[in-house]
Amino acid sequence: MKLAIIGATGGIGRQLLEQSVDAGHDATAVVRDPSRLSRPVSSVAVDLVHPDWNALEAAVGGRDAVLSGLGPRSNSDVGVASAGTAAMVKAMQATGTRRLVLVSAAPIGTVPSPSHPHPPRHDPGDGFFMRHFFSPLTKLALRNQYGDLAAMEEIVRDSQLDWTIVRPPRLTDKPPTGRYRTAYGHNLRRGFLISRADVADLMLRLIGDPTSIGQVVGIAN
Numbered sequence: 001m002k003l004a005i006i007g008a009t010g011g012i013g014r015q016l017l018e019q020s021v022d023a024g025h026d027a028t029a030v031v032r033d034p035s036r037l038s039r040p041v042s043s044v045a046v047d048l049v050h051p052d053w054n055a056l057e058a059a060v061g062g063r064d065a066v067l068s069g070l071g072p073r074s075n076s077d078v079g080v081a082s083a084g085t086a087a088m089v090k091a092m093q094a095t096g097t098r099r100l101v102l103v104s105a106a107p108i109g110t111v112p113s114p115s116h117p118h119p120p121r122h123d124p125g126d127g128f129f130m131r132h133f134f135s136p137l138t139k140l141a142l143r144n145q146y147g148d149l150a151a152m153e154e155i156v157r158d159s160q161l162d163w164t165i166v167r168p169p170r171l172t173d174k175p176p177t178g179r180y181r182t183a184y185g186h187n188l189r190r191g192f193l194i195s196r197a198d199v200a201d202l203m204l205r206l207i208g209d210p211t212s213i214g215q216v217v218g219i220a221n
């Protein structure tokens with residue numbers, strides 16, 4: 001398949017790039033600095049917050065799917081997920097590329113966004129510890145990042161594209177296992193960790209799974 005990989009020099013993005021090349025896909029990397037790519041693939045240099053529209057449209061146009069591991073590198077980068085995803089979505093709409101699989105985060109189903117100011121208090125998949133201790137603490141500590149991801153999800157849901165949002169819990173750099181739990185529409189009970197490599201594995205699998213279109217997918221060990 002012809003894929004565009006956004007953020008291919010990041011943690012999940014690098015896994016997406018390497019696994020897609022190993023699987024024989026034709027991958028184009030959309031990155032800020034192509035010299036940092038871990039594989040010699042075709043690439044387009046784009047800062048998604050200040051995009052060169054011609055370059056971005058050339059990168060996503062004619063692709064079977066766009067996979068995104070975009071996210072803020074630091075606290076001062078907050079806003080990049082929603083602004084960058086808005087640019088990505090606009091370029092996909094302009095070029096007719098429809099399939100989008102991207103990364104959000106496990107708590108986002110309970111985070112308010114402009115169109116959903118009153119989300120459910122708890123994710124149906126979360127157990128007692130997650131509901132009453134871990135989730136409230138992380139939502140307080142990471143409220144700006146999570147607000148950005150909630151806004152990003154809203155842009156994607158409103159996009160009319162064939163989207164799938166993957167919501168992982170805390171990420172690790174362990175090697176891929178291909179063995180993990182998934183659920184449509186909610187998080188996984190006692191699902192505290194998942195490797196970036198396994199998130200990438202799932203994202204690549206979801207591209208060809210029409211049942212995942214328009215779905216939020218939870219993943220965890």
Ligand SMILES: NC(=O)c1ccc[n+]([C@@H]2O[C@H](COP(=O)([O-])OP(=O)(O)OC[C@H]3O[C@@H](n4cnc5c(N)ncnc54)[C@H](OP(=O)(O)O)[C@@H]3O)[C@@H](O)[C@H]2O)c1
Pocket residue numbers: 006007008009010011012013031032033046047048049050069070071072073077080081084103104105106149168169170171172196
């Ligand atoms: N950390 C966790 O435990 C956790 C848990 C759940 C969900 N998440 C979410 O998962 C996302 C991906 O995680 P990760 O570890 O793979 O993130 P990461 O290593 O920080 O990668 C983020 C990617 O986004 C790119 N990027 C940032 N700003 C950009 C811009 N203006 N234009 C173009 N590209 C830009 C970065 O490019 P450069 O390589 O050029 O910097 C990098 O490739 C996180 O951002 C977060 O939203 C994280």
